[in-house]
Amino acid sequence: MNDADLVNAFRRGEAEAFSELVRRYSKPLTMMILRIVRDQEEAKDLSQTAFLKAYEGLPRFAGVSSFKTWLYSIAMNAVKDHLRKKRPLMITEVLEKFPDPVESPGERLDKERQIMKLRRAMEELPQKQRFTVQLRIYEGLDYKEIAEILGGSAGSARGNFFQAVKSLREKLGSGQ
């Protein structure tokens, strides 16, 4: 059964159809959110919130876009709200989150600094550019799908990605 069939089945009262949609998208959706928020519990909470909203909104889902892009747009809105309230991570917190016992503390710190520099440059991007990069690089979505999730046209999504890459290059400078 494809997503549209499952959505129709759910509307007919088959609760199991929604469970199947959860099984299909819980992992990719949570991992997508995790790449942005960098916290497993927060990612879990946000993706579950997206599913709850989808569950409540599915009877009114018009089906203009696919279930996936609709679900992702709900999730991205939840992430936007979350990021508005959240403080930035300190480097020590990042080191605690991703420990690697094989590396020396010096090597670890250099590597983490590079990662932090890249992440900070990403976080400084306008939110739409940042989410476009996330959806394009990690999710491999085409610009039409990105536009359905974030709003706007495929052309503007393409422009956002282009601008984001140019801005990141300027922020990171030569040799990153």
Place this chain on the structure above:
Amino acid sequence: MKTISCANATDLIVRDLDEGLSTLDKSILETHVQGCLHCQQWREETAGMLASIAADVPEDPGDEFWKYYETSLHARLAEAEPRNSWGFFWKALGAVAFAGTIFAVIWLGGFDPRSHPLHGDKVSWSPALIQELEQLYGPDPEETLTSTLARDHLVAFTDLAGTSSGEEVPGWFEVEDEPNQLL
């Protein structure tokens, strides 16, 4: 072969790394990059940067996380379900309570449509009205035009609606035939 500026070349590099270029654009870019060290370096660094972004992926949280994820999500869904049901219940209860209040006001609050002046037995109240009109416009036998007309109309209307008093009430034609006392 057409030559391009470094600004144009960097635009093409981003497009090439993202979606790829047409054969013509690709050949234009390659011609430029071969003769431009700046653009060669820019392309390498941009490709490296995009690879770093793609590689900055958090680890999968593991099976336990996903098992707990599913369990806790179903718990949240189950929690949301009765809340929605209760929402419907309270809405329905509110509608019934509203309808009940309206019923109580109309039927138990003293309003009886059978006693309404526009319904039912006109004979019981028509003499009182005539009396009032007589007080306003003068006594019998010198009845005023208004009171005479009022009586005629009310008696005629009562006859059409039927009576409950059992008294002899003149019919419409009989009232019509009565001589006008004022004339």
